[in-house]
Amino acid sequence: MLYSSILERFNSIREREMNTLNPSIKSNQYQFYGLVTLRFLIGWHFLYEGIAKLLNPYWSSAAYLLDSKWIFSGIAKSIVSNPTLLTISDYLNMWGLTLVGISLVFGLFSRYGALVGMGLIMMYYLFAPPLVGLEYGKPNEGSYIVVNKNLIEACALWVLYVFPTSQYIGIDRFMNNETKN
């Protein structure tokens, strides 16, 4: 009873989302393909970040975690000190990044991919935010204050989540008959 009412509610939200968001993004080709390009680029970035880590037998999230500052530094430290947690963290990163990359590039469950990717990047941001007064061992490749590329990429993924394109361009197209054309 409860389950079916939740499902009903979920479906109605989904339907409303599709109806309100999709026609508008499809109406302007420049806007639409801009979003598709953004999805490909972020997907590509995630995919290589993941694969590069998978290919490097010495990669570990430990160095990043050890340099963590601000509210999550305690959690970071306990992850590093526990070999099991560290291994889990390493695998979550390597495979998380790779799978999100595949999801965005191929347009397969891309909305969820964008959501998971946003979560991952927000973690990177929160474990080491460029706030005034926090200094890190590893130098940045640019100059940041509060806002850095992680935050921007997370925000871009949020845009991809609320303006999904994979039901038009992507494997998701085959799963959504009503959105064809």
Next chain:
Amino acid sequence: MANKKNKTNLERRDLLKGLAGVPVAGFFLLNLWQKIRRDKIKKSNLLSDLVQEKKAPAVVKSVSNSRQLNIGIIGYGGRGGHLVRGAGFATTAWTDKASENARKNKLDKQFETFMTQEDLNCSLVGVSDLFDVRADQGIDASKNETRPGGKPAVTAKKYPRYQDMLANDEIDAVIIATPDHWHAKIVIDAAKAGKHVYVEKGLTRTFDEAVDIYDVVKETGITFQLGHQNRQVEANEKAKQIYRQGLLGPVNLVEIATNRNSPWGAWVWNIHPKGNAKTIDWETFQEPSPNKIPFGEEALKRFFRWRCWFDYGTGLSGDLLSHDFDAINQIMDIGIPKYASSTGGVYFYKDGRDVPDTWNATFEYPDHKDGGLTLLYSATLSSANPRGNRIMGHDATMQMGGQSGGGSIHGFAVTADEYSTQYKERLNNGMINPSYPIMTYSPGSKDIDGVTSATSKYFANKGLLYTYRDGKRVDPTHLHVKDWLDSIRNGTQPRCNVDVAYHEAVACAMATESYLTGRRVEYDAKNRKLI
């Protein structure tokens, strides 16, 4: 008909839109493949091609269980305590504090490293120290049940005079960690009593004492180990392979350095509150020293900070130069220099000491196989700038320790030289870039632990605190004690035997002599004399 065609078109468009990611992925894979291929070529040019032996040195074969050995400790101070821990015995105060530290800071692995070290199948049966408090701590360590291997079989006996300990037939071997001025006499007495010896560095206070030790060890045939635990450090063994293969090219200059900047690092150690005329046997302490003073405030200072005076040690020479000299001797087999000269002074710690706090020494090897070699040692106790040690070859330079950041503990980096002959072709075709290392080595890089204090960091960068065996963190001091005990059982030579110990002792004595006399000192190998 038209309808059908329209439908096929629609389906094709559908398919193209659905699989739009495929060409993107294809382009990605093409780039990935190119990158992997390029990295592989680069690697084969830099690594497999260059370094023959890629595996880490094997774990020392375990023979610790074959015969139980009884050991005694003479001089249970800070270093003596560490050595006895290496043999498997720590004081209750130490185990309590280490386990508490581990609880407070999960990255602190000191306790875990101690508890997981191999049980060396030995008993600590005798403790001798001229300071009663320390002797009692040694007794406490001998019976502490918190140790690898469980409850100890015996409790050690306290020997106010080390001679009585040597007279005990049940004792097989002794660890000597007294101040340097006592080393020679105790080593000679122990060897004559048939005890195997592990003695701390620097080997002796004077050149003549080094000759005496060398002779007595050779005559008696005891198993002798000098306390240079760097001999167990994996990175040094790796560095040796690289040097031997000629990857650095001819080497004519080696730079080694000490960079410390803390009172502890300058031997301004605490004067124990319980140290007084009743608890300290001052007369025995100063027996072998050239200058004698009555017991009092000055004597207390000298007892606890003995490294600051030439009466008891040789300062930077025996304490720190000796370590780095021995590491280079381990890697390059340089042996005893022909000439040594040194200069320096007391420029920062004007606290009454007579050993220099800023000191530079040069050692000349005109007959070295690479055409001739200069070893340059530079030391300061008022700057911790991590200069590290450098083996500077014509083809490449090896920078050891002292690298900043990167979490690299006692690793090294080899960088090709812009004007190298050996790598000329690779440099020209861009395969080797002289701005980046062609090889870096940082063992245990996946195993992170928190080395916190400045002194710990100093030693960790030198590879003296921890090393790695099969990826597991071990204390090289433990491995060095184990190497000695195993050699006793097997009748083999330990890694820092009397031959290489003699090299270190003579080199350090030459540099000290040069500082004290203000002239260049030459070693007459034929007559075993300093000229």
